[in-house]
Amino acid sequence: GDSVTQMEGPVTLSEEAFLTINCTYTATGYPSLFWYVQYPGEGLQLLLKATKADDKGSNKGFEATYRKETTSFHLEKGSVQVSDSAVYFCALIGANTGNQFYFGTGTSLTVIP
């Protein structure tokens, strides 16, 4: 079945460091791919998404490119800030699963000044 595997955390970075959180997926056909972020005490918020191969989603300095050949959707940011500290979830909606999200286990990021 459809699934998402993402890099385990926790990840701790210094402010202005480069961030990569790896995400790979298994799905039939062409799923839609998402990154959600969960700040402490809050619900999940959509960070970015891509709906077809080679699409790049971007928001708030974060980027992720839908790579069909490597079945990946890695999250990157060139310079992290303390306010980026949160848990990041990779997710997909499969081509034939009726809008059901499959989430990864989440990666906790802490950015220190």
Add this chain to the structure above:
Amino acid sequence: EAGVAQSPRYKIIEKRQSVAFWCNPISGHATLYWYQQILGQGPKLLIQFQNNGVVDDSQLPKDRFSAERLKGVDSTLKIQPAKLEDSAVYLCASSLVRGRADTQYFGPGTRLTVL
């Protein structure tokens, strides 16, 4: 625009007791979802409604969990009786339509602790 509202935010009960969670989706959103998020895991879909009809409840433990969305707006998720393994955050989400790329908006969740 108001977001997805959930209550209560926290609930502590003893095993074998009953509990109910409430969700009010974003106005006009036809599709509503309930997820269970166990500590250290990603959210897992329990049930999905389209208006007031159930679209997918394949992962809902129907012997103890039930959910309804009577007027196609608010929804209630109930657990009766609760087990220790039900300790989790219960998330409600809504989306405007049921498209494959449609964004789901999440509420803050209800953290349930079963003792």
